[in-house]
Amino acid sequence: MTLFEHDFVAAGSAEPPRDDTGRMLQMMTGYWVTQLVRTAAELRIADHLQADGATPAEVAVAESLDPEATFRFLRACASLGLAASTDGKRFVSTPLLDTLRTDAPGSLRDLALWGGAESHWLPWGRLPDAVRTGTTQAEAALGASFFDWLTTVPGEAEVFTNAMTAMTRGLAHQLADVIDLKGTEVVVDVGGAGGNLVQTLMRRHPGLAGMVLDLPHVGAEADASAARLGVTDRFTFVGGDFFEEVPFGDVHLLKFVLHDWDDDACVRILRNCRKALRPGGRVLVMELLIDKVGTPGLGPLMDLNMLALSTGRERSLNEYENLFEQAGLTPTRTMPSASLVSVLELVPVQPRLVVVR
Numbered sequence: 001m002t003l004f005e006h007d008f009v010a011a012g013s014a015e016p017p018r019d020d021t022g023r024m025l026q027m028m029t030g031y032w033v034t035q036l037v038r039t040a041a042e043l044r045i046a047d048h049l050q051a052d053g054a055t056p057a058e059v060a061v062a063e064s065l066d067p068e069a070t071f072r073f074l075r076a077c078a079s080l081g082l083a084a085s086t087d088g089k090r091f092v093s094t095p096l097l098d099t100l101r102t103d104a105p106g107s108l109r110d111l112a113l114w115g116g117a118e119s120h121w122l123p124w125g126r127l128p129d130a131v132r133t134g135t136t137q138a139e140a141a142l143g144a145s146f147f148d149w150l151t152t153v154p155g156e157a158e159v160f161t162n163a164m165t166a167m168t169r170g171l172a173h174q175l176a177d178v179i180d181l182k183g184t185e186v187v188v189d190v191g192g193a194g195g196n197l198v199q200t201l202m203r204r205h206p207g208l209a210g211m212v213l214d215l216p217h218v219g220a221e222a223d224a225s226a227a228r229l230g231v232t233d234r235f236t237f238v239g240g241d242f243f244e245e246v247p248f249g250d251v252h253l254l255k256f257v258l259h260d261w262d263d264d265a266c267v268r269i270l271r272n273c274r275k276a277l278r279p280g281g282r283v284l285v286m287e288l289l290i291d292k293v294g295t296p297g298l299g300p301l302m303d304l305n306m307l308a309l310s311t312g313r314e315r316s317l318n319e320y321e322n323l324f325e326q327a328g329l330t331p332t333r334t335m336p337s338a339s340l341v342s343v344l345e346l347v348p349v350q351p352r353l354v355v356v357r
Contacts, residue, residue, distance in 0.1 A: 036076060037100070038116025041109045045074075046093055046101040049083060053092030106170055114163030118142070119149060119156045123308040130307045138309050146309050147260075151217070161218050165194035165225070168255065172200035174338040175286060181205050181251065188213060188249035190242050190273060191257040195222040195235065198253060202231045211236045211247055242269050246276040255286040255341075259302070260312040263323060270327030274348050283329060283346040290316045298340055320344060 040046065048059045056071035063070075074091045077083040082097040093101075100109045114120060119142060123130075126137035138146040150157040181187065181201060185208070189198035192212040202210045210231065212222045216239030226235040238247050243265070246252065252273040258266045273283045290299045303314035315323075317334065324331055329346040336342050 033080065035116050036073075036080070037082075037112050039073065040077060040082060040097065041100050041112035044102060045077065045083070046097045046099075046109075047103075049091055049093035049097065050101060053085075053090050055090050059091075106166075108166065110159070110162035110166040113159050117156060117159050119146065119153070119160065120309065124305075127304065127308050130304075134307075136308065136310055145311075151215075154217075157217065161193055161221055164256075165196055165221070168194070168196040171255075171337075171339050171341060172197045175255070175341065175343060176200050176204055178335040178337050178343055179284060181208060184250045185209060186211065186249040186278075187251045187253060188247050188276070189253045189255070190246055190269070192253065192255070193218050193222070194225045195237070196225055197255055199226055199229045199231050199235065202234055203229055209234045209236075211238055211249065213238045213240050213242055213247055215239065215241070242272060244272075246272045248276045248278060250278050250281050252277065252281070252283045253286070254283065258285060258312070258320075258323070259287055259306055259314055260310050262311045262313075263326075265311070266323050267326045270323065270329055270346075274328050277348060281347075282332075285320065285344040285346065286341050287320070287344070288314055288340055289320075289342050290314050317344075325349075 043059075043063050043065070045059065048054050048062055054062075056074055057067050059065065059074070060067040060070040074083055074085075075088075077097070078085055078091065081094055083091045084094055085091045098104055099107065100112055101107055102109055119138075122141035123137045123146070126141050129140065130137045136146070138144070138149065142149040144152065150160055175197065179201065184205075187198050187201060187208060188211045189195055190213050192198055193214055195210070195212040198210040198212060202208050212235075214222070214237075219237045219239055222237045223232070223235075226232045226237075240247075242257075254269070254273065257269065261269065270283065277283070288299045288302055290303065291297060299314050306312040306314060321331060324344075324346055328349050330349050332345045332347055334342055334344050
């Protein structure tokens with residue numbers, strides 16, 4: 001049986017493959033769907049097709065597109081359940097596509113743009129070299145390390161910041177459900193970008209003061225987010241570098257920070273957090289945890305994302321505990337959340353008392 005004679009199931013189809021060949025073909029074409037979704041997000045297809053829908057010609061006029069190519073694109077969207085049409089001429093949105101609407105609560109549009117962006121896409125295209133060498137491919141693909149490259153391309157930096165904010169927005173309440181802030185006065189979101197996590201905690205705890213430490217270019221977004229959530233009077237953005245120093249606080253949050261960096265860099269970040277803790281303070285690390293080999297889940301795939309894009313990696317609980325020990329911190333508890341992310345609570349290691357007789 002040839003490829004074209006096989007019962008082919010397209011990537012993203014609701015119909016499951018019937019055998020291993022079909023499953024493999026679906027995996028091989030997965031990137032088609034990634035770029036289709038990215039294009040739907042970039043062209044605001046969900047916005048154009050909501051309510052009464054639109055014809056390909058109307059969408060083409062609204063977005064300055066080629067009409068025939070727009071029809072072909074919408075037809076492909078319909079094959080994946082991202083659009084519907086009864087006559088093949090007018091297309092309407094579906095609940096699946098509505099997740100990309102710009103005005104949808106919890107919109108995934110920014111994440112879709114990031115998933116197919118150059119800064120993400122090009123290093124992944126060099127994954128074989130990453131596996132051969134064990135090193136990130138960002139510099140080979142982009143000409144600079146991932147974070148350095150973002151500083152030179154404001155548009156991509158904005159996409160990245162918006163995507164991280166969207167991701168946090170979806171997680172913030174689930175993480176807040178398991179974070180105990182009784183007796184806490186100041187929380188510092190280290191590398192917190194737009195600040196949605198700490199600002200969500202501030203909304204839940206009216207007396208809480210919150211700070212975000214991140215690179216200066218994200219300050220405007222963090223301040224704007226604080227204004228939207230009504231916590232401006234208790235929020236402070238600090239432009240800086242967590243490799244240099246961290247503001248003092250009762251609790252330091254590290255959400256999806258350590259997985260971006262190698263072990264030595266992680267220990268440096270953690271030590272800076274420990275030094276800046278007030279007496280009785282804690283560090284809360286929020287990350288995916290790698291489970292035993294063969295366990296289905298996002299962790300091993302996200303680990304390859306880190307391999308392609310950065311010097312970081314996803315880690316098991318034991319691997320994180322080794323980093324904490326080197327940084328002079330000890331874990332007190334691990335708190336699973338309703339999401340895939342766990343919250344690891346750390347406190348400074350107390351020095352041993354030496355009794356001199």
